[in-house]
Amino acid sequence: MAKLKLSRRNFLKASAVTGLFAAGASQKGPVMNAFSTAANAEEENVEQGEWIPSVCQGCTAWCAVEIYRIDGRATKVRGNPNAKANHGHSCVRSHLGLQQVYDPDRVKQPMKRTNPNKGRDEDPEFVPISWEEAMDTIAEKIMELRENDETHKFSVWRGRYTSLNGILYGNMPKIIGSPNNISHSSICAESEKFGRYYTERYWGYADYDHENTLYEIFWGGDPISTNRQVPHTASIWGDLKSRATLACIDPRLSTTAAKSDEWLPVMPGEDGALASAIAHVLLTEELWHKPFVGDFTNGENQFVAGQEVDEDDFEEIQTHGLVKWWNLVLKDATPEWAAERSGIPEDQIYRVARGFGKAAPRAISFSSPGSSMTIRGGYTALAQAALNGLVGSADAEGGVISNGIDVPTNDWPEIDDYLDDIAEAGLERERVDHGGRLELPALKDSESGGVKPTNTVADAMLNEDPYNLKVVMSYWNNFNFSNQGTERWDEALAKLPFMVHMTVNPAEQTHYADIVLPVPHSMFERLSPVDGSNGNLHRHLHMQNKVIESPFDIRVDETEIPWMLGEALEEKGFSNLIDYFRNEFRDPETGDAPTNAEEFNLIATKQYTEPIWDPSFEKDGDTINGWEELLEVGTWNTAKYEFRQKWDGNWGTETGQFEFYSETLKKALEEHADKHDASVDEVMEACNLEARGELAYVPHYEPAMRVGDEDEYPFIFTEHRSKLNREARSANTSWYQAFKDVDIGDEAWDDVAKINPKDADELGIEDGDEVKLTTETGSITVKAKRWEGTRPGVISKCYGQGHWAYGHIASLDRENQIARGGNNNDILAPVHEALSGSGARHGGQTRVRIDKV
Ligand SMILES: Nc1nc2c(c(=O)[nH]1)N[C@H]1C(S)=C(S)[C@@H](COP(=O)(O)OP(=O)(O)OC[C@H]3O[C@@H](n4cnc5c(=O)[nH]c(N)nc54)[C@H](O)[C@@H]3O)O[C@H]1N2
Ligand SMILES: Nc1nc2c(c(=O)[nH]1)N[C@H]1C(S)=C(S)[C@@H](COP(=O)(O)OP(=O)(O)OC[C@H]3O[C@@H](n4cnc5c(=O)[nH]c(N)nc54)[C@H](O)[C@@H]3O)O[C@H]1N2
Ligand code: SF4
Numbered sequence: 128m129a130k131l132k133l134s135r136r137n138f139l140k141a142s143a144v145t146g147l148f149a150a151g152a153s154q155k156g157p158v159m160n161a162f163s164t165a166a167n168a169e170e171e172n173v174e175q176g177e178w179i180p181s182v183c184q185g186c187t188a189w190c191a192v193e194i195y196r197i198d199g200r201a202t203k204v205r206g207n208p209n210a211k212a213n214h215g216h217s218c219v220r221s222h223l224g225l226q227q228v229y230d231p232d233r234v235k236q237p238m239k240r241t242n243p244n245k246g247r248d249e250d251p252e253f254v255p256i257s258w259e260e261a262m263d264t265i266a267e268k269i270m271e272l273r274e275n276d277e278t279h280k281f282s283v284w285r286g287r288y289t290s291l292n293g294i295l296y297g298n299m300p301k302i303i304g305s306p307n308n309i310s311h312s313s314i315c316a317e318s319e320k321f322g323r324y325y326t327e328r329y330w331g332y333a334d335y336d337h338e339n340t341l342y343e344i345f346w347g348g349d350p351i352s353t354n355r356q357v358p359h360t361a362s363i364w365g366d367l368k369s370r371a372t373l374a375c376i377d378p379r380l381s382t383t384a385a386k387s388d389e390w391l392p393v394m395p396g397e398d399g400a401l402a403s404a405i406a407h408v409l410l411t412e413e414l415w416h417k418p419f420v421g422d423f424t425n426g427e428n429q430f431v432a433g434q435e436v437d438e439d440d441f442e443e444i445q446t447h448g449l450v451k452w453w454n455l456v457l458k459d460a461t462p463e464w465a466a467e468r469s470g471i472p473e474d475q476i477y478r479v480a481r482g483f484g485k486a487a488p489r490a491i492s493f494s495s496p497g498s499s500m501t502i503r504g505g506y507t508a509l510a511q512a513a514l515n516g517l518v519g520s521a522d523a524e525g526g527v528i529s530n531g532i533d534v535p536t537n538d539w540p541e542i543d544d545y546l547d548d549i550a551e552a553g554l555e556r557e558r559v560d561h562g563g564r565l566e567l568p569a570l571k572d573s574e575s576g577g578v579k580p581t582n583t584v585a586d587a588m589l590n591e592d593p594y595n596l597k598v599v600m601s602y603w604n605n606f607n608f609s610n611q612g613t614e615r616w617d618e619a620l621a622k623l624p625f626m627v628h629m630t631v632n633p634a635e636q637t638h639y640a641d642i643v644l645p646v647p648h649s650m651f652e653r654l655s656p657v658d659g660s661n662g663n664l665h666r667h668l669h670m671q672n673k674v675i676e677s678p679f680d681i682r683v684d685e686t687e688i689p690w691m692l693g694e695a696l697e698e699k700g701f702s703n704l705i706d707y708f709r710n711e712f713r714d715p716e717t718g719d720a721p722t723n724a725e726e727f728n729l730i731a732t733k734q735y736t737e738p739i740w741d742p743s744f745e746k747d748g749d750t751i752n753g754w755e756e757l758l759e760v761g762t763w764n765t766a767k768y769e770f771r772q773k774w775d776g777n778w779g780t781e782t783g784q785f786e787f788y789s790e791t792l793k794k795a796l797e798e799h800a801d802k803h804d805a806s807v808d809e810v811m812e813a814c815n816l817e818a819r820g821e822l823a824y825v826p827h828y829e830p831a832m833r834v835g836d837e838d839e840y841p842f843i844f845t846e847h848r849s850k851l852n853r854e855a856r857s858a859n860t861s862w863y864q865a866f867k868d869v870d871i872g873d874e875a876w877d878d879v880a881k882i883n884p885k886d887a888d889e890l891g892i893e894d895g896d897e898v899k900l901t902t903e904t905g906s907i908t909v910k911a912k913r914w915e916g917t918r919p920g921v922i923s924k925c926y927g928q929g930h931w932a933y934g935h936i937a938s939l940d941r942e943n944q945i946a947r948g949g950n951n952n953d954i955l956a957p958v959h960e961a962l963s964g965s966g967a968r969h970g971g972q973t974r975v976r977i978d979k980v
């Protein structure tokens with residue numbers, strides 16, 4: 128196999144002529160030696176490769192993987208057997224990483240825009256520049272802001288990230304003087320977290336004891352193809368399925384629905400009715416878990432449909448507010464009532480509720496963004512979480528773990544000494560994201576504005592409300608593709624005076640950049656820790672590794688670039704950033720301070736992970752003897768989770784109990800209302816919620832809200848993610864396109880709107896017809912697919928295609944910006960689940976018209 132040895136400089140020359148992988152491909156084709164035995168390898172005279180640990184961040188599972196490197200090339204991926212969350216498994220998407228890192232369309236060197244006009248139709252006319260010029264230009268822009276007391280108009284935007292994000296995203300904007308570090312979290316999954324937080328005070332992803340459960344309800348969850356623990360869930364699915372009864376609530380026939388015992392094709396956005404009815408049945412049929420919830424003092428069940436219960440007659444054990452919840456909501460939430468709203472027959476609701484209740488406490492209500500990232504989904508998430516309280520599976524065997532056991536790491540050094548007056552003044556300014564406004568409470572951790580909504584930043588920029596941004600540094604994201612209502616983002620980005628995109632591929636957002644900086648592919652080309660995820664009852668910290676030497680002129684976004692920027696700012700008279708890095712970061716082994724960008728990445732990583740690899744730190748988990756050993760094993764795992772840590776008063780809520788009536792939410796809403804001199808009812812009204820009075824504090828049904836007039840837009844649009852989506856980053860790989868039909872109903876190399884055959888017949892639509900989907904927000908043209916996996920009246924379409932500037936495979940015609948298929952975000956309305964500040968992509972939020980073209 129030909130050796131690929133190009134210095135950075137040589138590479139630039141080579142790529143200018145042919146592009147690297149054109150050159151590589153003309154050599155003898157790559158030999159995939161992953162399965163070679165040592166003996167064979169010798170015979171074939173092929174250098175024997177090795178498995179090197181790293182981390183896949185193709186989705187939020189953040190699996191520890193191993194990458195087979197041979198002859199300097201990454202050729203194969205598998206799960207790291209040392210990792211207890213995924214125990215040697217990885218999913219299909221992990222392999223797509225190989226095609227991403229070797230994508231010939233990658234950004235290969237820093238570039239600057241030479242066409243000052245910005246727009247989709249404007250060619251940016253990028254030309255290569257040096258790193259020095261890039262850093263000098265950015266530093267100059269930042270200094271202008273500092274000179275004009277406008278540092279708040281600086282912003283860092285973050286998409287996916289590693290644990291090193293505290294440097295670029297967390298602290299750098301503050302030292303410069305801006306409160307505006309904006310992440311993608313609000314367009315990801317915040318509303319799901321809202322449900323668990325206001326019942327049992329945990330803001331994070333849950334873990335599940337699938338091994339011991341007897342019943343699972345998946346609310347729009349498709350955990351064998353998406354969500355957060357795919358390799359683990361898929362690996363135990365056979366056992367789970369033969370032991371437990373599985374019910375999947377999803378308007379679309381997902382893979383999980385197809386493999387479950389029950390499929391409940393709910394009307395999008397109407398899950399709240401189902402959840403309330405399930406709770407109603409659990410109570411009226413005396414199926415709640417008494418050792419957890421408690422019982423009537425006289426031992427007789429008084430939960431009778433339509434009848435109020437006296438609070439004094441029921442004594443709760445771990446929970447709070449059951450009777451209030453019953454009186455306010457559940458007494459009238461019969462399956463008959465729910466059937467009308469949800470489109471699910473009442474006998475199926477009864478069957479699922481009874482099965483679920485009989486399995487108590489080994490019964491899981493599994494929330495996902497699918498059913499809660501909807502306009503009124505906060506209360507749906509609350510109801511789903513509350514079901515785990517009713518069956519006593521919260522923090523218990525066979526149930527749901529909502530407990531953020533800490534992975535021991537060092538905090539980033541304090542920045543206080545590095546904040547000058549300009550920075551302090553900037554940090555006092557109102558944030559740009561609108562979180563915490565009356566109509567957008569965004570109540571993370573009980574704090575009004577605790578979530579920074581991502582999608583409103585476009586409105587802020589367009590309307591200069593509260594002000595426009597001027598200098599943005601943005602990484603690992605693609606906001607004019609990933610936010611609902613993309614046209615607004617295109618306009619806002621065109622208006623933004625200066626934007627730096629730190630990206631692996633040139634993407635739609637790059638099209639509006641002033642400076643483009645090439646960065647490592649996280650899985651193969653950088654050293655960094657990744658923690659904060661969990662699975663299989665373990666939390667972990669995994670190590671991303673520089674598995675291959677990149678032929679591209681890349682720098683690590685989260686460390687090396689801030690370092691270089693710090694040096695450039697120092698030259699212009701502002702040294703606080705580089706001083707912070709030089710003074711506060713030390714190699715824990717040698718005591719050395721970093722002297723350059725690369726050392727800074729290494730030292731920051733070692734400093735952050737020190738408690739993991741230094742055996743003198745006490746911790747509950749694997750023992751690792753030293754830094755080198757951490758790199759070798761690639762992962763550190765906590766001990767297996769011990770159940771019931773939150774029981775008996777440790778739920779962390781206002782009452783210390785698992786809250787059905789959420790005193791925690793009540794307090795947060797009242798504080799938010801007070802801040803605006805308003806009542807909670809006025810907050811509800813401003814947030815498009817129907818609840819008034821005490822209803823605001825309990826899980827309840829809110830009718831689905833949809834944008835668009837039913838006569839004009841007769842269908843409901845609903846979407847799902849692909850088994851092959853690495854968020855929206857894998858569409859430029861041929862494996863993504865060639866295997867796209869692994870998503871049930873979808874087609875390879877294409878993007879289809881799935882329509883029920885009954886509707887298709889009425890409209891005279893055949894498979895493969897071009898159709899235009901039009902909503903109040905926009906339109907896209909895709910192919911039609913007749914498919915029984917979607918309800919009549921509902922169009923279902925996968926998210927991920929529709930790239931017009933992401934590469935030659937993602938687009939049909941990259942040069943002419945002709946997308947393959949359409950981006951759902953072009954037609955989804957830019958609406959919110961206001962209580963959690965989330966972008967509401969689900970729940971059939973948008974009505975759509977479908978026309979043959
Ligand atoms: N309609 C709809 N919208 C959605 C979703 C959906 O399901 N439907 N999903 C939502 C969710 S859950 C999320 S989390 C967001 C994600 O949305 P974003 O955070 O915007 O992320 P992506 O679009 O996945 O990011 C793509 C960018 O990352 C770059 N990139 C790829 N690998 C790397 C790397 O290793 N390092 C760096 N620095 N850059 C890299 C790519 O080149 C590209 O520029 O989208 C949300 N938007
Ligand atoms: N394969 C894959 N897995 C991923 C990712 C990926 O890009 N690809 N990204 C990761 C990230 S960043 C995140 S945030 C998670 C997201 O986790 P997921 O659980 O995958 O969330 P979604 O894709 O947003 O929604 C899932 C399902 O919700 C359904 N749905 C839509 N509307 C409704 C509704 O009103 N009610 C109900 N009950 N269901 C509805 C959709 O049909 C879809 O099947 O996945 C992670 N895992
Ligand atoms: S794509 Fe997600 S589930 Fe699959 S290996 Fe990567 S991190 Fe794990």
Ligand SMILES: [Mo]
Pocket residue numbers: 187314315316
């Ligand atoms: Mo996400």
